[in-house]
Amino acid sequence: MGFNALSRTSSHRKAMKRNMVTSLFRYERIETTKAKALEVRRMAEKMITRAKVDTVANRRLIARDITDKAVAAKLFTEIAPMYADRNGGYTRILKTGNRLGDAAEMVILELVEKTEGKGGKKAKKAEKAKKAEKAKKATKPATQEPKDEKEE
Known part of the structure; x- marks a missing residue:
């Protein structure tokens, strides 16, 4: 050959x-x-x-x-x-x-x-999901209407 x-x-x-x-x-x-x-x-x-x-x-x-x-x-x-x-x-x-x-x-x-080196695709997807959840949690309090201090 x-x-x-x-x-x-x-x-x-x-x-x-x-x-x-x-x-x-x-x-x-x-x-x-x-x-x-x-x-x-x-x-x-x-x-x-x-x-x-x-x-x-x-x-x-x-x-x-x-x-x-x-x-x-x-x-x-x-x-x-x-x-x-x-x-x-x-x-x-x-x-x-x-x-x-x-x-x-x-x-x-x-x-x-x-090879599944340092994480792999599944680990990257899990990280992105965690970041998305954190972003949602961080934005939820900001979307609520602020309460007036005089009413309380």
Whole structure:
């Protein structure tokens, strides 16, 4: 099975793919060109499959390509367990159109399932609901007619 050289030297291509896969696992989505996304997806899918089995050997193999220790830990503790029941297909590619400068086809490469980091959507909705309730409580006393002091 071949690969796309991406018009780069082997060292530049290797460094770029390592950085992009690290960013993919850190932010769970990246925007890039279609050719780069296809190459990074191959690498990311293999890494997630390997991270499903947490062994020292697998941690060392993944540490070769992930440039940040915290991201490697996230891969083993958060990302890989989400896909325990899934046999591949951990990422998706969404087309976003062409880049203005050179008309390169741009895509978003993202993980299929999102981690619930620092709250998540449900927590944000709950926060908004609480703020709305506080705002209603704060406005209720202000809407009541002021009583005249002379009548009391």
